Amino acid sequence: MPRKSSAADTPLRLDNQICFAVYSAAHAFNRVYKPLLDRLGLTYPQYLVMLVLWERDNVPVKDIGERLFLDSGTLTPLLKRLEAAHLVKRTRSSEDERQVLIALTAQGHALKEKARNVPHSILAASDCSVPELVAMKDEIVALRDRLNAVIGE
Amino acid sequence: MPRKSSAADTPLRLDNQICFAVYSAAHAFNRVYKPLLDRLGLTYPQYLVMLVLWERDNVPVKDIGERLFLDSGTLTPLLKRLEAAHLVKRTRSSEDERQVLIALTAQGHALKEKARNVPHSILAASDCSVPELVAMKDEIVALRDRLNAVIGE
DNA sequence: GACAATTAGATTGCGCACAATTGAAATTGC
DNA sequence: GCAATTTCAATTGTGCGCAATCTAATTGTC
Numbered sequence: 001m002p003r004k005s006s007a008a009d010t011p012l013r014l015d016n017q018i019c020f021a022v023y024s025a026a027h028a029f030n031r032v033y034k035p036l037l038d039r040l041g042l043t044y045p046q047y048l049v050m051l052v053l054w055e056r057d058n059v060p061v062k063d064i065g066e067r068l069f070l071d072s073g074t075l076t077p078l079l080k081r082l083e084a085a086h087l088v089k090r091t092r093s094s095e096d097e098r099q100v101l102i103a104l105t106a107q108g109h110a111l112k113e114k115a116r117n118v119p120h121s122i123l124a125a126s127d128c129s130v131p132e133l134v135a136m137k138d139e140i141v142a143l144r145d146r147l148n149a150v151i152g153e
Numbered sequence: 154m155p156r157k158s159s160a161a162d163t164p165l166r167l168d169n170q171i172c173f174a175v176y177s178a179a180h181a182f183n184r185v186y187k188p189l190l191d192r193l194g195l196t197y198p199q200y201l202v203m204l205v206l207w208e209r210d211n212v213p214v215k216d217i218g219e220r221l222f223l224d225s226g227t228l229t230p231l232l233k234r235l236e237a238a239h240l241v242k243r244t245r246s247s248e249d250e251r252q253v254l255i256a257l258t259a260q261g262h263a264l265k266e267k268a269r270n271v272p273h274s275i276l277a278a279s280d281c282s283v284p285e286l287v288a289m290k291d292e293i294v295a296l297r298d299r300l301n302a303v304i305g306e
Numbered sequence: 307g308a309c310a311a312t313t314a315g316a317t318t319g320c321g322c323a324c325a326a327t328t329g330a331a332a333t334t335g336c
Numbered sequence: 337g338c339a340a341t342t343t344c345a346a347t348t349g350t351g352c353g354c355a356a357t358c359t360a361a362t363t364g365t366c
Contacts, residue, residue: 011272012265014204014220018290019182019275023201024222025293026179027353028300029172034354045322048176051167061345067167069177072345074323081321098331098344112165119164122172125303126296136292137171140178143279143289147181150278180323187324198352215314225315227353234351251314251361 022140032125036118040111045074046082047115053088053104054112060099069148087111175293185278189271193264198227199235200268206241206257207265213252222301240264 014020033044042050045068052067053059061075079102082088087108093099126133167173186197195203198221205220206212214228232255235241240261246252279286 009207012204012207012268014201014208016290017204017272018279018286018293019179019186020201020204020221021290021293021297022175022179022182023197025297025300026172026175027222028297028304029175030353031304032300033172043321044176048167048173051165051170051173054162054165055167062343068173069180070322071324073325073347074321076346078322096332096344100345115165119170125300126171127299127303128296133171136289136296137169137174139289140171140174140293143281144174144178144181146280147178147185147278150280151181151184183323196351213314223352224354226317226355229316231352249314249362253315 029122032122033118036121040114040118041085042111045070045078047118049075049078049082050087050108050111050115053102053108054115058101058103060093060101062099064102082108182275185275186271189274193267193271194238195264198223198231200271202228202231202235203240203261203264203268206255206261207268211254211256213246213254215252217255235261 010016030044033047037044037047040047048068049064052064061072061079065071065075079088079090079100083090086105089103089105090100091103093101123130123133128136163169183197186200190197190200193200201221202217205217214225214232218224218228232241232243236243239258242256242258243253244256246254276283276286281289
């Protein structure tokens, strides 16, 4: 006989899925960031790349990818757009010709100052105390790392 | 004078960003889901649409969009692909010709049975107790809702 | 009834994400 | 020393995700 909504369906209910919570929260962050990053001329993934480079400069594409969990199929065109925007320079490593090193330009360095107020705006939008956010972040990172551990079988 | 890594940079450190935790966790979920959903012939966003439809059928595109926080620019092509896969049928509402109602086909209904073990696989991959996951989910949903509240100014 | 404003969905264009493939360069294995 | 393997980046193709624009249908106001 046909099944109406039964207890057996509980695991398949959208609102019970932590993955959807994470998925929809990621989009919500993206939408909050959009107007802030528009002023910097960056998309959100580009902003993440710039965060990596502001910490350490002149690194191969691979390092950026490992940090952000992204591959060259995503990063290569993204970095070319950052280069077209005069924020980074791409040069082949002379030590290892396979590597492309990504260095910030003067403009790329300078953009860090304009980005300095972004985290505060996000904090305000999240309407949450810093300790609470840090605790949540640590939990989510731990979950992410457990998920990533499964992917490598 | 030039600034090296200083305390002022702390908010701009990648690992301090909850948004990156959420962003990277979403991608990690996607990668864990991929092999499971491949067997169903679905992508992750398509799976979310099916979750909505398995709860209630024959709903306008708008309702699906509100549930998933997605607009017609995303859903129209996605739903056309689900229709091409014979999982849904798209029909104009006779009451309101602007609306397109999405109904499951027999195949679409049947797929629910094949999807029934997916949540358990995800639970196993997350390597976390159900109460912990529920608590995290609720926190993330609350954060998402606060972020979404800001977007509408 | 006429007409402005609103609403639903479709379309276009751009930028991720990622699988799969390619090609060049470096490393290894013997 | 050199073939086999591995590594790195680039490329191709598919599918989101969203802003902006468009068309058609409905609603509100008079």
